[in-house]
Structures are given as C-alpha cells and as structure tokens.
Amino acid sequence: MTGEKGKTNLVLGTGPLGMSVMERLLLEGQQVMMVNQSGQADVPEQVQVIKCDLVKETIPLEIIKKVDVVYHCIGLPYPQWGKLKTIMNNVIQALRNSDTILVYADNLYAYGPSHGKLVETLLYRPVGKKTRIRADIATFVIEEHNKGNIRAAIGRGSDFYGPRVRNSALGYRVFEHLLKDKSVDIFGNIDTPHTYIYIHDFAAGLVTLGTRTESLGEIWHIPSAETMTTRAMIEKICQELGNSPSYRIANRLILHALGLFNQEMRELKEIYYQFERPFVVNHNKYKTRFGEQVTPHEQAVRETIKWYRDQNSKNKIS
Structure with a gap:
C-alpha cells in the first residue's frame, strides 16, 4: 500500500518499531520527524529528532501543527509499563481538537487468554497489570476518537522479529x-502455533492506517506471514544458517524460579499463556479493506540474519 507523498509525520519512539516506521515513510517519499527522550538517534540526515520526555510533558503545539500523522511506537521495559498510560494521556492532550491523525502501535495483550483465533471483536479479558494497562489504553484511545476529541486508529501486531529487534521471543536469544x-533460550510450548510478525510488515501496516482515513476509529490486526510453531520458525533460521538447533526451554516452574532473581522474568509469568497454547492472529479485517502484502518468513529470516551479522562485524571493528 502506497502512502500519500508530501505528508509530514511524527514518529514517537526510536526503538525497533519506530525506526522501521520511519524507514517505511521515507521509502514512500514522506517527511519524517521523530521524538525520544535524548533528542538523538542514528537516523538519516533529513530526519529531525526532537527531544521530548512524554512521561513529563506533551508534544509541543508548534510541532503538532506541522504534522499530518503521529505514529505512537513507544515501547518500555515491562517494569516501566506503568508509565505508558501517562505517555498516552500526554500524547492525546497534544492532539485534542487538531486534525492530526494518531496511529497507535499496540500488541495483543488486552484480549487475555483466548481459545480461538484472535479477532478484533474479542472482549478484553485482562489477567494482570500489563494486560490491564493495554486494555485501558486502547479503550481510552477509541473513546477519545468517538467523542470527536482526536482522530485515531489502532494497529495491533503479535510478537515481532527482524532488524534491530533484540528483546523479543525471536530476538537475540534465538x-x-x-x-x-x-x-x-525460549519458553513455553514450542510445538504450539504462534503468530510472529516481521517488523517491517508491522511498520508497513501502520503506515497504511495513517494514510487511509477509513481506518479511523477502528482496531486492525496487521497482516503477517503464515502462522507456524515456534520450533518451525527456529528451524527456518537454522536452515538459512546451515546448522541444527538445540534448546533450553523454560516452563512455568523454571520461569517462576528465574523470577525470584530477575524482575523481567517475573513479568513474563503474566503472559506465559501466549506461549503454552495456540496464539493465532486473524487479520482478515485488514486484508479485506486494505489488501495483504507480507514478507515470507524465509526472506524475513534472511534479512534478520544479515542485520545480526552486520552488527557483529561492526562490534568487532569497534
């Protein structure tokens, strides 16, 4: 899907997803500014990076007046997720009563455990603080849109992998x-189906939402390549590398033990259900409205391996 050239966009966050959205926008000939806490990032020279701590302040009005679409791609470590509500409050405060569109990059936590495919019409069934935070934020965004205070769409993706993605189920530990x-190092049942999305596909889907006004007021599951088991995904990586995998798999008991000493591991216990039973995302709603252009896992794996190899080469040189 091709965006509208000439638009000016503001990407919140310079993490893996924010950077992928920035690259997609540039590829489509659009102008991009970015926001992070430091005001610095490794970006092309035509991309301005603005210093703004959205936990403490709103986006300056003079910036909002310049942009057509804001892409909210801010991610935080699990122990800091309590700040996500404050960030969204500050983002929406900046956008109220403007024509600027908000595209919020969300995950699938709000649905809680599900016994079938994940579709956008599912009720939210939070099972802990992280799933509750995601449900509350998504509800707030849609309510503000329905009240006419903002113009917004939500794009949801499952666990993503790809260039720059290190801290994920298919990150550096794989x-x-x-x-x-x-x-x-992996956890859960690696032989149950689990949807993984290539980060560039997630970014492309978000950009489509930002350039199609019929996306507004709705939640959309961004398309990914076919769902397979985690074991099958890892075997695809090994096929490309020409080696065989060996596994260290953490079950609930091991995760609990690790959590006694590691806060990140403690936080994972809440969402363990996503990896012990089928976790399959349905994206037919998006496909019907906007079409489906996804990267085959084989190609995505090759591109991801190349990124890791390039990073290793850079680290050796430095």
Whole structure:
C-alpha cells in the first residue's frame, strides 16, 4: 500500500518499531520527524529528532501543527509499563481538537487468554497489570476518537522479529545464539502455533492506517506471514544458517524460579499463556479493506540474519 507523498509525520519512539516506521515513510517519499527522550538517534540526515520526555510533558503545539500523522511506537521495559498510560494521556492532550491523525502501535495483550483465533471483536479479558494497562489504553484511545476529541486508529501486531529487534521471543536469544552455535533460550510450548510478525510488515501496516482515513476509529490486526510453531520458525533460521538447533526451554516452574532473581522474568509469568497454547492472529479485517502484502518468513529470516551479522562485524571493528 502506497502512502500519500508530501505528508509530514511524527514518529514517537526510536526503538525497533519506530525506526522501521520511519524507514517505511521515507521509502514512500514522506517527511519524517521523530521524538525520544535524548533528542538523538542514528537516523538519516533529513530526519529531525526532537527531544521530548512524554512521561513529563506533551508534544509541543508548534510541532503538532506541522504534522499530518503521529505514529505512537513507544515501547518500555515491562517494569516501566506503568508509565505508558501517562505517555498516552500526554500524547492525546497534544492532539485534542487538531486534525492530526494518531496511529497507535499496540500488541495483543488486552484480549487475555483466548481459545480461538484472535479477532478484533474479542472482549478484553485482562489477567494482570500489563494486560490491564493495554486494555485501558486502547479503550481510552477509541473513546477519545468517538467523542470527536482526536482522530485515531489502532494497529495491533503479535510478537515481532527482524532488524534491530533484540528483546523479543525471536530476538537475540534465538538469532544471536544460533549465529554463535549456542542453544536458543525460549519458553513455553514450542510445538504450539504462534503468530510472529516481521517488523517491517508491522511498520508497513501502520503506515497504511495513517494514510487511509477509513481506518479511523477502528482496531486492525496487521497482516503477517503464515502462522507456524515456534520450533518451525527456529528451524527456518537454522536452515538459512546451515546448522541444527538445540534448546533450553523454560516452563512455568523454571520461569517462576528465574523470577525470584530477575524482575523481567517475573513479568513474563503474566503472559506465559501466549506461549503454552495456540496464539493465532486473524487479520482478515485488514486484508479485506486494505489488501495483504507480507514478507515470507524465509526472506524475513534472511534479512534478520544479515542485520545480526552486520552488527557483529561492526562490534568487532569497534
């Protein structure tokens, strides 16, 4: 899907997803500014990075007046998720009564455990603080849109992988370890279906939402390549590398033990259900309205391996 050239966009966050959205926008000939806490990031020279701590302040009005679409791609470590509500409050305060569109990059936590495919019409069934935070934020965004205070759409993606993505289920504990011929660290049932989305596909879907006004007021599951088991995904990576995987798999008991010493592991217990039973995302709503252009996992895996290899080469040089 091609965006409207000449638009000016503001991407909130310079993490893996924010950077992928920035690259997609530039590819489509659009202008991009970005926001993070430091005002610095490794971006092309035509991209301005604005210093703004959205936990403490709103986006300056003079910036909002310049942009057509704001892409909210801010992610925080699990222990800091309590700040996400404050960030969204400040973003919406800046956008109230403007024509600027908000595209919020969300995950699938709000639905809680589900026994079937995940569709946009599911009720929210939070099972802990992280799932509750995501449900509350999404509800707030849609309510503000329905009240006419903002113009917004929500794009949801499952666990993503790809260039720059390190801290994820298919992050460095899989790609980096396999490149070094080490065992992959994974948790849950690796033989149950689980939807993984390539980060560039997630970014492309979000940009489509920002350029199509019929997306507004709705929640959309961004398309991904076919769902397969985690084991099958890891085997695809090994096929590209020409080696065989070995696994260190954490079950609930091991995760609990690790959580006694590691806060990040403690936080994972709440969403363990996503990896012990089928976690399959349905994106027919998006496909019917906007079409479906996804990267085959084989290509996505090759591009991800190349990124990790390039990073390793850079680290050796430095």
